[in-house]
Amino acid sequence: MTANKKMLFLPGDGIGPEVMDQVKRVMDGMAKSRAVNFDIIDGLVGGACYDAHGCAVTDETMTDAMNVDAVMLGAVGGPKWDDVARQHRPEAGLLRLRKDMDLYANLRPAIVFDALIDASTLKADVISGLDILILRELTAGVYFGEPRGIETLADGTRRGLDTQVYTEAEIERIARLAFELAGKRNGRVTSSEKANVMESGVFWREVVTNVHKDYADIELNHMYADNCAMQLVRNPKQFDVIVTDNLFGDILSDCAAMLTGSLGMLPSASLGEADESGRRRAMYEPVHGSAPDIAGEDKANPLATILSYAMCLKYSFDMTEDAAMLETAVEDVLGQGLRTPDIMSDGMTAVSTTQMGEAVVTELDKLAG
Ligand code: NAD
Secondary structure, X not given: OOOOOEEEEEEXXXXXXXXXXXXXXXXXXXXXXXXXXXXXXXXXXXXXXXXXXXXOOOHHHHHHHHHOOEEEEEEOOOHHHOOOOHHHOHHHHHHHHHHHOOOOEEEEEEEOOHHHHXXXXXXXXXXXXXXXXXXXXXXXXXXXXXXXXXXXOOOOOXXXXXXXXXXXXXXXXXXXXXXXXXXXXXXXXEEEEOOOOOHHHHHHHHHHHHHHOOOOOOEEEEEEHHHHHHHHHHOHHHOOEEEEOHHHHHHHHXXXXXXXXXXXXXXXXXXXXXXXXXXXXXXXEEOOOOOOOOOOOOOOOOHHHHHHHHHHHHHOOOOHHHHHHHHHHHHHHHHOOEEOHHHOOOOOEEOOHHHHHHHHHHHHHHHHO
């Protein structure tokens, strides 16, 4: 079904290799049941790469990342590399991948599975059936704007500063993607900024409104970011796609993530610009880190990474049916009461990382049936 599609696998550190092994298990299962095949290149990133090559990612791996159809990443980091020089720290590998691949759009879905409704701290009726997508601009804004720094003024006092800056093109491309993604979902976009107090917010709102003229079938509303944070907790189901800048997206996506109650369940995708053929550079990874406290114990929840692979099928390969089937398989194993320790509750069946991966494959076989 999928010939000559190339993927780069970067398991990274800690639980990264354990959860990525389960993605490979799922891929093997889908190769048999759905004839879904990819050529996989294996690579190193983070501490694992530092140990082997003295840097967090090699130029060769970067070349692979730039040339494959999609990158799947586990997680990087851990106490072992705490004393390594900053430019070689595990996170530097991740940042280089995001920067060199120009992954300007970070997609974070927040989906509440019925079986896990009790894992959230919010009331069941507020979150039941929740399925929203936060789209965060990832390569511009206040985290990158110049000037920045801590400086001493002529009178000897000090100040720290960062600059929130967005060009029209930067806002336009993330807005366009938001409208396109909403077109494949429920057709609604909420754009979030602080136009009441920030000039860059006024500009953001103006550009998003202009781009919207090309998407008449999509509903657009604007919401101040502080209100958006409040509404996410009060009534999250009012949203479909929320598009926002780097800073507000950082905060709002974490807020939305916790509606689902569990770090081990949260997938993400980071996308670059599409070329003439519609191909985008893309990297898929779970939201969680390398969880050194449970690494090597076969205890990690692999579902965030498996769901990241489902996003990869959807966004890089347009295989929506296979992606939906994988999501259903995950939902079904949860429905059967299987739980890794992080999502365990009374009356459920405890399983290891490996057993959870195997259960997803068994369920996929049944669905493909
Ligand atoms: P973390 O996400 O690794 O862990 C936080 C807590 O959640 C831990 O108790 C951990 O056991 C648990 N947890 C996380 N993922 C889990 C899973 N799949 N299944 C079960 N439990 C899970 O965050 P942290 O402890 O702040 O950071 C640990 C290391 O990971 C640090 O070195 C940090 O820099 C790195 N990190 C990497 C990424 C990334 O690679 N994208 C993201 C965040 C943190």
